[in-house]
Amino acid sequence: MTRAAPVPAPVLPAPVPLRRRRRPNLAAWALGAYVVLFLAFIVAPIAAVVLVSFSSASFITFPIPGYTLRWYWRILEYRPFLEAMWVSIEVALASTVLAAMLGVPAALALARSRSAFAAVIANLLLAPITVPAIVLGLALLYFLASLSLGLSLTALVIAHTVAGIPYVTRTVLAVYRALPPDLEEASAVLGATRWQTFRYTTLPLVRPGVFAGGLFAVLTSLDNLPLSFFFGSATTNTLPVVMLSYMENQFDPSIAAVSTVQMLIAIVALVVTDRVYGIEKLTAA
């Protein structure tokens, strides 16, 4: 309430000249230096592997005596590497597509439900992430073997789909929950049928979530040794399985070369996803 009675205006002191003051923040600088060291620690082993993959020595030695591409040629010569790489990519893509086909509709159905039962189902969909992969792999192997699917590509895809469902579900749940429900209502009022609303409004809006979750599922699948090695056979060995068995016998830079190639595949997957949907949308999800 503004009182009607007048209040005397305060008297301001004479203006002082502006001065810029900067306090050196030692603690912040020390912290910054530590973070630089920390990031070096994170990057070091990866950089070391890339470096060694070009080393001309067939054992690990520093400094690198010379540079060569022969370990990359070795990948082409050693058939199990190429075959396993192909199996890995096949399994990663097939399982991710399957996980998306199963997980996305469910995530859409669960995202806005407030029933306790829906919460239970959502937790079930996310559960495979929390079960140690080695336990899941073991349990699935025996179960699928009893269905005589034991060491097949089908079994491998099923196992990786189970592991991929949480990733796809999680991001789609988050993206769809963040969307105002009015958008679909607006679409309906404007005359769109359910299918049209899904096709023109819902799907385009959740697509970044599908791609982000799918990317996670692909990357996890490519690297999921604990899940894959149970299903190992000549035709179903994924790349990590072959690499592990190779390392048990030999220790030369061809492992470094394969690792580098696998990293490049992952980077390609990332870039392709980024081209389809901007990276900032992915990190926002």
Place this chain on the structure above:
Amino acid sequence: MTSAVPLTLVEVSKSFGSLQALKPLTLAIGGGEMLALLGPSGCGKTTTLRIIAGFETPDTGQVLIGGADVTDLPPNRRGLGMVFQNYSLFPHMSVADNVAYGLKMRGVPAAERRVQVRRMLDLVRLGQYEDRQIHQLSGGQQQRVALARSLVTNPSVLLLDEPLGALDKNLRERMQFELREIQRRLGITSIIVTHDQEEALTMSDRVAVMAEGRIVQVGPPTEVYDRPRTRFVSEFLGTANIFAGTIADRAGPFDWAVALDIDRAAPSLVRSDEPLASGRRVLIAVRPERLAIRPAGEGEIPARVQDVVFRGSYFAYELAVPGQPGPVFAYSQSRRDVPADGRVGLTWPADGAIVLQDAP
């Protein structure tokens, strides 16, 4: 250009669990009429709108649009236009694609869509903005796009859900007139849901005041404001001073003298279309702008000024009246001289006081 279509709700009710959001409600809205559903949050106004739109199915009753029962039709087959509270523009489409959406869903060819979209954007004065993205628009522009999008399909009824709530005050006032003008021009039957009494009064032909799941009063804005039937309506639409009293005797053809429960007050006048029996206890409402401040000794009611606040276009006086619980407010266009002891008298004309239906 739209043939005006009436909208009728018959005995429509809706419960959510144990909460009865809407008690059986019957309401007829004439063709081309703009009706405001006004009330505090939780009064059922939004539920009513969502039932009309088809987002909720009523537990009982019917929704009739132009005489046809649409109660069981999904939203997309009701032929409505709707402007949402936050506009709900599709963020992944341009302005033109947003406006064209409804036409596309109906299978209108692209060339025809372009013509219609341009016509609509011109109507809301956004002709230059076709290719903009939604996030590049200001709140007021988004509001216009939402309006264009809802009107392009020639809906029979336009639903407005707090359409101006997200705008700042100046823009809101401008858009109130603009929206009203477009609605009149198209002659489209419209329902606006709002909790803002000023918006309801400014924009509508009739106001339906809702509270606790039912309509408490329907009528033209001036009638609802000047002749509120209940204390709730009188206080929700603006400010009201509520006095309790007893009817004394008849003072004119439509005027009665009332003895207020106030110390040392002379009888005041109230106006009523219906006869009031002597000795009847009543509650009466007086708008602050109808209360006149007089020098002490004049007027029927002795009072003392507690505070004066400048509100821009008027001065608000806060007064204490002996025997009256709580402060009494009086608005005056000009500033009055108040004696040092603050003592004044209050009076009102007979038509300034309304007898409420509530029990005192």
Place this chain on the structure above:
Amino acid sequence: MITDVEMTADAERPAPALASAAPARGGRGPYRLVRSRWTIPVLVFLGFFFVIPLGTNVWRSVATGQALTAGPVVFYAKLLRDAYYVGILAETLKVGAIATLLCLVLGYPVAYFMVRHAGRWNALIVFLLIAPLLTSIIMRTFGWRVLLARKGPVTLLLHDWGLIARPANLADDPVAVYVALVHVLIPFMVLSIVAVLQQVDRRLEESSRVLGAGPLATFLRITLPLSLDGVATGCILVFVVANGSFLTMLLLGGGKVTTLSVLIYQQFNVAQDTGFAAAMGNLLLFVALICLAIQARFLRRQGVKA
């Protein structure tokens, strides 16, 4: 199944006469685009390939092989009584605990720096934290074998500085296991803490300073307590993942660090005792479930959203 209320709406109800009292109708609830029956495929799939396999795994651990003759809990009794297996269980928990503690101590300052000081560098730090996800764990583990090899750069550096007497293959030392585990797991810790720390309203810290607390007191009394949610989330995540890792122990530490996961791997590869392997898996799963129960029970108390 969630009741699919939309399906039960009586669509063929005859229209009532206008004047008559309106009959009650089955409310079909708000307009929802996606029907709950869309969850059925994934439920069938997970029921068949997730729930049933884990269930039969439990059954296998109490009703196959030795369990048939020596009683259903024979495998679990062996795991919890035999000194060797108790030692392995203890080693598993010890490795998990130490890795978790290291991740917390080393990771918290990084998270704090990212939220409070990094500014425009934040994106780069996030990228460098997430980038390892683009590489396989084998690559990262192999990287440590390279760095810690007898003639690897880290070993040579430590020798030059006189910290170790003569270059040795550090990769076969148990310390390598911890280094590699922390390297793999610390991004999860940092990102968990960052997520919560970002929510801490900076004005709370400013209020504390205005009220007379120094920077350290403000950190200890305001920032740290408010970020405990993220710390707990990160710790549980790291602990559970550490318990499930076995590749690191296979490739580093010279086989000197044996945890339950490593044992399952060996059991499967060598012994092929399915009942016993299943029992070990269930024990590991049990530990993970306890951790998650703790998380569900004790987290979410602190609402930091201001």
